[in-house]
Amino acid sequence: MSLDPVVPETCVLAIASHVVYGYVGNTMAALVMQTLGCDVAALNTVQYSNHTGYRQWKGTKASSKEMQDLYTGLKQSYLTNFDVLLTGYAPSAETVDAVGSIARDLKLKSSMKAGSFFWILDPVMGDQGKLYVSEDVVPVYRNLLRDADLILPNQFEAELLSETKITSLSSLKEAITQLHKTHRIPHIIVTSINLPDKPSTMSIIGSTARSDFSPRIFKIDVPAIDCFFSGTGDMFAALTVVRLREAVTHADLNNTKSWVSPNDVKAEDLPLAKAAEKVLGSMHTVLSKTKEARDKELEGMAGPLGVMEKEKDSEKRTWLRKTKAAEVKVVRCLGDLREPRLDWKAEAFDENEGGGAIEHVGGPKVERADGANGAGEREGLGMQHLAGTGKRLENGHGKKDSVDSTLPHRRA
Numbered sequence: 050m051s052l053d054p055v056v057p058e059t060c061v062l063a064i065a066s067h068v069v070y071g072y073v074g075n076t077m078a079a080l081v082m083q084t085l086g087c088d089v090a091a092l093n094t095v096q097y098s099n100h101t102g103y104r105q106w107k108g109t110k111a112s113s114k115e116m117q118d119l120y121t122g123l124k125q126s127y128l129t130n131f132d133v134l135l136t137g138y139a140p141s142a143e144t145v146d147a148v149g150s151i152a153r154d155l156k157l158k159s160s161m162k163a164g165s166f167f168w169i170l171d172p173v174m175g176d177q178g179k180l181y182v183s184e185d186v187v188p189v190y191r192n193l194l195r196d197a198d199l200i201l202p203n204q205f206e207a208e209l210l211s212e213t214k215i216t217s218l219s220s221l222k223e224a225i226t227q228l229h230k231t232h233r234i235p236h237i238i239v240t241s242i243n244l245p246d247k248p249s250t251m252s253i254i255g256s257t258a259r260s261d262f263s264p265r266i267f268k269i270d271v272p273a274i275d276c277f278f279s280g281t282g283d284m285f286a287a288l289t290v291v292r293l294r295e296a297v298t299h300a301d302l303n304n305t306k307s308w309v310s311p312n313d314v315k316a317e318d319l320p321l322a323k324a325a326e327k328v329l330g331s332m333h334t335v336l337s338k339t340k341e342a343r344d345k346e347l348e349g350m351a352g353p354l355g356v357m358e359k360e361k362d363s364e365k366r367t368w369l370r371k372t373k374a375a376e377v378k379v380v381r382c383l384g385d386l387r388e389p390r391l392d393w394k395a396e397a398f399d400e401n402e403g404g405g406a407i408e409h410v411g412g413p414k415v416e417r418a419d420g421a422n423g424a425g426e427r428e429g430l431g432m433q434h435l436a437g438t439g440k441r442l443e444n445g446h447g448k449k450d451s452v453d454s455t456l457p458h459r460r461a
């Protein structure tokens with residue numbers, strides 16, 4: 050395996066969460082981008098002991114002032130020559146706003162040179178019909194959209210941002226069209242779509258706008274792995290930075306505003322589509338290997354109860370062990386980041402596929418680790434990782450959080 054960098058020199062400012070243990074947020078994204086040859090400056094929005102899927106953690110959130118201070122510190126020493134800004138989870142409306150100020154400042158600085166700065170915004174707000182940030186974050190994100198080059202919402206976030214209910218592929222198309230037209234967003238990828246006629250598939254749907262802001266939509270299907278992982282959104286975003294930069298360089302669009310292809314380029318041939326194929330190729334291998342390792346690890350928990358499971362708080366201990374076993378094995382799979390499988394291809398979008406319907410919350414019903422299933426049990430959950438998609442299988446509890454009942458949201 051060659052260790053040469055995958056991308057031309059790329060300096061990235063990554064604004065997201067940090068965890069001491071495990072791989073989510075910047076702890077995931079910085080590793081992925083650095084492995085593939087990017088310089089990464091990590092500005093952390095929270096510092097937690099571990100990700101919130103464990104349902105208990107210690108740590109602190111940065112204030113918007115602390116974030117602004119760190120950015121001012123970079124500026125005063127001329128350390129802001131970033132080619133790409135990648136932004137993920139921020140814990141409040143004020144910190145999301147601070148992210149917007151930083152982005153606008155970087156954008157302004159590079160406005161004389163087309164294509165010299167690109168902002169990828171993952172508008173982390175919720176999933177599966179539930180918010181895990183406060184409601185006042187939503188309009189702040191809507192305000193930021195006009196300055197972003199690529200956004201990576203999931204289906205629920207795309208609904209919130211476009212103010213369009215997504216219940217079918219045609220309403221998904223409408224939402225994407227709306228986001229391009231109203232907010233002038235050049236590129237969009239909606240992650241994790243579940244089509245009811247393809248229960249074992251996860252799809253992503255992407256689009257790069259034409260010059261009149263009409264959409265060019267492509268779709269990629271990948272097999273869903275029957276496990277919930279944390280950090281996959283951040284891994285997806287980080288790989289997208291690298292693979293899009295690579296594809297855009299190949300298409301000679303580096304000096305074009307927002308790296309937008311000419312109007313005659315077909316949806317499935319877009320650099321965004323080519324990049325997404327590689328992103329999904331790497332993700333699938335890494336997640337499959339993680340699932341394999343996790344299953345092996347959990348085999349030890351089957352059969353007669355071990356000492357740990359006999360303890361008073363055995364349910365909690367089991368949960369913690371399962372969550373730990375599903376930490377993405379990214380450091381053991383660096384070769385798969387560098388050399389992705391190319392088995393899943395972008396295809397032209399057909400809005401009539403699957404009868405056109407998309408299940409809004411959940412997707413296919415699956416048997417969960419705790420034996421619970423069905424929408425009724427999701428009610429009143431607040432937001433923790435919900436069952437419904439294959440992805441959510443191991444993480445839905447169907448009960449109020451017994452570990453830290455002050456956590457209605459997936460992320461605090």
Ligand SMILES: Nc1ncnc2c1ncn2[C@@H]1O[C@H](COP(=O)(O)OP(=O)(O)O)[C@@H](O)[C@H]1O
Binds near residue numbers: 201271281332441
């Ligand atoms: N269980 C899974 N099986 C297959 N792919 C998965 C699974 N979970 C996550 N992924 C991959 O991770 C990507 C990001 O997913 P997700 O974490 O749901 O994003 P977001 O954080 O934006 O909701 C998906 O597009 C998919 O490629």
Ligand SMILES: Cc1ncc(COP(=O)(O)O)c(C=O)c1O
Binds near residue numbers: 067073095101278282
């Ligand atoms: C603090 C924090 N940041 C980031 C993430 C990653 O989220 P995703 O799985 O959407 O990438 C998590 C997931 O639990 C988290 O707890």
